[in-house]
Every structure is written in structure tokens, then in C-alpha cells.
Amino acid sequence: MLHPEFLIPFLSDIWPNLVNIRFGYFIRRVLLLIPLLIGLSILTFSISRVIPGDPVGLAAGPQATPEIKETLRREFGLDKPLPIQYVNYVAGLFRGDWGESLYSRRGVAESLRAFFPATLELTLAAVLLAAVLGTTLGVLSALYKDRIPDHVSRTVVLFFVSFPQFWLAMIFQLIFGLALGWFPISKRMDILMIPPETITGLYTVDSLLRLDFGAFKASVTHLFLPALVLSFGALASITRITRANMLEALDKDFVKMERAVGLPERLVIGKYVLRTAFIATLTVISLEFGWLMAGAVLVETIFDWPGLGLYIVESSLRMDFQPIMGITILYGVVFSLVNIFTDLIYGVLDPRIGYE
């Protein structure tokens, strides 16, 4: 179906568009991040101060005397007036001091650095899987519109997106991990295996860069199941959009013209229609990245994947507010950057898109 020339003209079309990037627009977008992040820091700060429970009491343990609690309170700066606490908090963010966990006393920034690559790897793999599966199903749906393959793919997609992901993760562990024994069901690596030395923090990439193929195989097999489960979250929207875009592209005049001149259907669809539809779909795919990164919270819990999700779940159950604030802000930053990046590639792929 995919014509071999599908990619070549595709790329050659894109390169000239790079000139079209309006740098001024993107600098403005990045600058607009500043008020957004200020707002976000106020939001997380107010969330953390709403905590009606007694985080200090929790951290100090049940036997703590009032004096110990008071010392802890002073240590965390909780005895100062709120505006000063906020200013200290923001100043700390800039210094790279994101507070520390009341529970483990480990620095939040340090933990985030350790956990973020795991979540990033899982999310990237899931987006990739969702893109491949979703566009394939969407194209099938469009080509066989209102016929059996269309109904089947639309139903299957709705079917999988309706399962709670944490539950589906358990069932997949049972079927593909325990019963069939195809995939390991937890962590990022075999327990006895030493993870590759950190370059990017993504085990699959690092092991490849270190040419350690044993570790590569182990990391890919560990990655596959959680990424597959996670990808279902984005499957429905990618399939739906691909289908709509394909139908729209099939309706264009140039398609009628190509068919009229007698171009083989294989070429019309495989080269021209797919390309047109795919461009419009790419933006949705990159937007899904942010949502999948959130969905990773649940999938990580089940697969014991040492990422941000596991971290925020543990922290939220312990009312450990510093990590919760840090993770929320990190998610906000990544999500906003992905949105800007999406606009950027949209402009490169389709130069007719104007920026206001």
C-alpha cells in the first residue's frame, strides 16, 4: 500500500519550508511561557498550602514531640508568612532547589532528574506505537468507509480506549507476561542486569549507543508491554483524525484529476492521498504526547516502572507536597514545550498555516 516514493518527495517538500518558520512568533510563544509558569507556580503553591492534613506530623512520625514538629516546620520554612513563602519557593525553583521530600528527605530536583527519563522513554514508545497503529487503522477505515473494516476498526478502537488502563495493564501482564511468558512484567531491566551507563537516560537509546545489544533487547522487551497499554489511550483520537483527514484528502480535486488521467490507484492513494492526510495527522500525534505522559502515571504504577508516575502516586498518598508541586510544574513545562513544538512542525509541514 505504501508507495516507495512516499517519503522522498515528502522530505524534499519539507526542507524548503524550514525557511518559513517565523522565529519572531516562536520567540513570542516561548516568552509567553513566563506568565504561564508564574501562574502555574501560584497554582501549585496554593494547592500545597490548601493541604489541610498535617504533612509535618506525617514526616516526623507518630512519636514526634511538638518541639520536633516545630523544628521541622521552621526547617521547611512553613512558619513564615505566605507571600514570603511563595517568593522563597519561586527563588528556589530558579536556583534548582525544588524542595525536598518530607518523607525520604531526598531532593525533588534530583529525584525528577532520575525519574523523568523513564517516563519520557515510556511515553515516546507509546506515542510511536499509537501513531503506527492509529494511522494504519484510520487509513483502513477511510478506504473501506462504511464497510466491515471501517466498523471493525472504529469499534475495536473505542473498545480498547474504554478499558481502565490500570486494569488492562494487569490483564496484559497476566496474558502476555505470566501465561504466555513473552514479556517481562515489571521494571525497566532484568534485575541481575546492569543498566547501560547514562547518556540520555533512555535505556533503549543508551544501550544502543554503548553497543550493548543484550541490554538493548532486555530494555525493549521490558518497554513493550507498558508502552502498548499506554498507547491505547491515544489510539481512538489518532484513528478518528486519520480517517477524517483521509476522507477529506480523497475528496480533493487533485485526486479526481489523478484518477481521471489514469494514475494507478496504488500511486494515487499510497503517494498523494496518504501524504496529504498524514501531514494533518502529525499535529494530533504530537499533542497526544502530553496526554500519554499523564496516562503513564497509572501504567507505571502497575508495571513498577520507576518514573514520574510512581513518584507522584507515592507522594500524593503520603501528602508529601514538595514532590507533588515539582512534578506538576515539570509536567506543565514539558506539556507547554510540546505544544509549541507542535505548532512549529505544523508550520514546517504545511506552510499555508499562518501564525497570527
Next chain:
Amino acid sequence: MNEVKRVSSTLELEKNRRSARWENFRRGVYRFRSNTLSMVGLCMLLIVIVIAFIAPMIAPYPEDATGATHVLERFQSPSKAHFFGTDKIGRDIFSRVFMGTGLALQVGIVIISIAATIGVTLGAVAGYFGRWIDDLIMRITDIFLAVPALVLAIAITAALGKGITNVMIGISLVWWPGFARLTRSLVLSLKEEAFVEAANGIGASHARILFRHILPNAVSPIIVKMSTDFGFAVLTAAALGFIGLGAQPPTPEWGAMINDGRAYFPSEWWVATFPGLAIFVVVFSWNLLGDGLRDVLDPRSRR
């Protein structure tokens, strides 16, 4: 004579308007009914709603949903006495799943109504008045949209404290920005229509224009969003329950029940499996229904 004629023409106009609406509605119903999948969704949903109401009557052990324990009967596999088996303290899972149906629907209704109320109001005000009000509201919306809903919901719920009420508050607070954006864009385009200008010309108040002329024309896409979001709201609430932030024992909340069964999975697989299937049935029926409604009410997606 002249007077009589004018009255009759107004009446006729009124009649025509009614019949046009009726015609539209009937066409929509026809389109919806010809879509098998959405009819399946609607039927499933009706069954779920009926179950929610009659659960206390048909559940064999309704007391198991409110705190009764039978430790001697723990971890019995599915049988005639316990269709879905029993959990770690011997409670009948069939009864608990059925008794939890009402709660799940209630959670979805509360979340979607709060989110839609806040979102539609703010979005309409922002779109209609424009200028600094618009800027202010949309910047706040942006802040909430900057963090994925699930993560922000976890943060807010964790801050408010565990419990099903706080889960509903937390999720509603992160769910409204979607409605605000949608409503704003609808209002922005409707504001330019001739009938708004006409209403303005005869001196209608802002409130009247907004609520009587603009919003009624924006209802369809909002309803579509409410129905497609309902399933995801139920899913998100179940996710928070699963994490352990939601309903506390012995409330039969499905997410929490899956969390309970996780430690005994897969040897005692039934503990976690059936609540998961229950969530699936509710979410799936809403998604089918929403898909059909989108086809009917949102002409742009109809192909």
C-alpha cells in the same frame, strides 16, 4: 382587518419555527437510530441505569457494600452462591459491583455538570465580552490546561485529602477548561451573526442576548462534549480511586476494588477483574453513545 392578518402571520411563523425544529429533531433521531453502534451504546447505558436503581433489590448480599464482613468465606472463586467470587474479607463481589453502579454514574454526573457549568459560563463571558475579560479568563484557562488533567487532579485531590467528594471536586476543577475553550470559540463565531445584531438593535440586554440568542445555538457541540467526556470522567475518577485517593473502605467504588484485588492478582483474579469489566461497560456505552451523538449533532464530523 390589518390587525388580524398580522396576528395570524405571527402565529404561522411560530408554527413554522416549531415544525422546523421538530423536523430537525426527527431527522436527528432517525440518523441516530440508523447508527447501530450508538443504539447498542444507548441500550447498554439504559441497562446500566436500571441496574443502578434496582441494585439494592437484586444484589444477593447488599449488606456487603456497607461494611459487613465474612472472613470465613474469603477468596471463594466464582460459584452459584457468589457469581463473581468473594474478596479478602469474604464480601460478595457481585453485590459490591452492582451496588457501586449508582456511585460511578453519580460521580460522572457531578463532575460533568460542575465542569460544564463553570466552563460554559466562563467561556461564554470571555467570548461575548472580549477584551480584558477574555484575556484574563483565557490566561487562567491556559494555566489549568498546561498540566495534563490527570496529574493536576491527583495534585488537587491529594491536597484536599482522600475521599470520593474530594475526587469529584478535584476532577471538576481540572475538567472545566475544555468546556470554556469550546464555548468561547462557539460564542465568538455566533456573536457575528445577524440575529445577534438584530437583538442588539432592538435593545436586548447583554444577558438576554447571551442566554436567549447565543447559547441556545451553541448547545449541540456542548452536549456532544458532555457525553464524550462522561466516560473519561468516570475513568479518571476510577483511576484516582485505584491510586488510593478516592472512596475509602467499605464504599464499593470500582477503582478502589481493583486496587484491593491487585495484591491477589492473578491467583485470585476475580477480585480485580469484575470491577474492571464494570468500569469498561459504563465507559464503553458512553463512548458509543457519544460517537453517535457526534455524528448527529456535529455536522462537521458527519461524513
